[in-house]
Amino acid sequence: MSERGAHPTDTAEPPARGGRTDAATEAFLAHRNLLFTVAYEMLGSAADAEDVLQESWLRWAGVDLDTVLDRRAYLIRITTRQALKRLRTLGRRKESYVGPWLPEPLLTTPDVAEDVELADSVSMAMLLVLETLGPTERAVFVLREVFELDYDEIAEAVGKSPAAVRQIAHRARAHVAARRPREVVSPAETRDALEAFQQAVDTGELQRLLDILAPDVVLLTDGGGRKLAALEPVVGAGQVAQVLHRLAPAASLRPAQVNGHPALIIRIGGRLDTVMAVRVEGGLITGLYAVRNPEKLSYVQRETTVSR
Incomplete structure (x- = not known):
């Protein structure tokens, strides 16, 4: 897949209003599956991921595209920051949740299952492991281990130095490795x-x-x-x-x-x-x-x- 993402089928597309906004819309839609999956893996909720995408679109629509060198990286940064804000709010809600909390199930297309790493990253078991990470650790793990962003890009997205991001990524990897299912099942x-x-x-x-x-x-x-x-x-x-x-x-x-x-x-x-x-x-x-x-x-x- 050109953009690794969970391909949600219920998608609300940003409006195209001509000229500059058409260019913004084109860039946003080109990376939409990726952005949705970043938000979903951080939040464990399709509904919240959709809301994050709407918020990210509103911010993206106000950006001067001539100043953006890498649109994909910029969009990931906006989406990550919006998801982090929402994740901290959700964390407070989960403290009073009745009974076990599970991620919101997401219907996925067959090609997601064919991408073994992506399928593993959005599985219920993995999302529950990610729930045990702090918000910034979760963002760093998703961006580094799932989408293979470099440390400089992640640092921009989470507001940390590249050196700090390397340390966070190391801790998050060790934490996840100790808790994820050991056996790879076809x-x-x-x-x-x-x-x-x-x-x-x-x-x-x-x-x-x-x-x-x-x-x-x-x-x-x-x-x-x-x-x-x-x-x-x-x-x-x-x-x-x-x-x-x-x-x-x-x-x-x-x-x-x-x-x-x-x-x-x-x-x-x-x-x-x-x-x-x-x-x-x-x-x-x-x-x-x-x-x-x-x-x-x-x-x-x-x-x-x-x-x-």
Whole structure:
């Protein structure tokens, strides 16, 4: 891909108003996927990433393009600064969040899954690891490790010296390496495990569920205080299987591509109820991420309503 990005399909484009603004619009749209993904990886929210892009566009539209030597770098700098502002606000909100907080699921196009590094960087598992970083560390890690910007560019974006950015990048890499899943799993392996999981839930056979779940599997459910969800992680194959077994009779499961990986969209009574992403290691499901908070499902709701 010429611009590595998560290719969101629900995009609000900046208006073109002739002359200089057309040039600004052209530059912004050329890098839009990249900018969206930078914001999304920093925030874990598609809705907030879209808001950041709108704010970034307003600032970009007021820039004298004749003074800009590298439009891509300038746009990344604007977007990063806007995302950092919003990230600090979101951090305060998360302190009072009810139950586990999960990233907002993002429907992604097949070519995102083909870019292994990009798919890994937007996965639920990785976004949860990034949540453990401070705002500046998160920005530096995303810009350096995912998008391979040089230290001088990152320093401009985060308002630090290049030397400080090198130190922050080193700390962030070590922090992430200690927490990210160790095993690299192919999309085919994940699909196979997910198909077995879906069949087990569809049939309601408890033993089939136990066969596909790792003994120490962890289920995180995000209801945000608005939908029924466990307020603590559910740990262990037996406990997780019991929760899923109760879900089976009413649920309709459909595979989808979410955050660069195979996942399931769960409907109950024809209505979108849950988006469930999985982490697979050794052919077994080791992590389940169930997003039920309606606010976090609005983006997927729009996309699936259009595509159905």
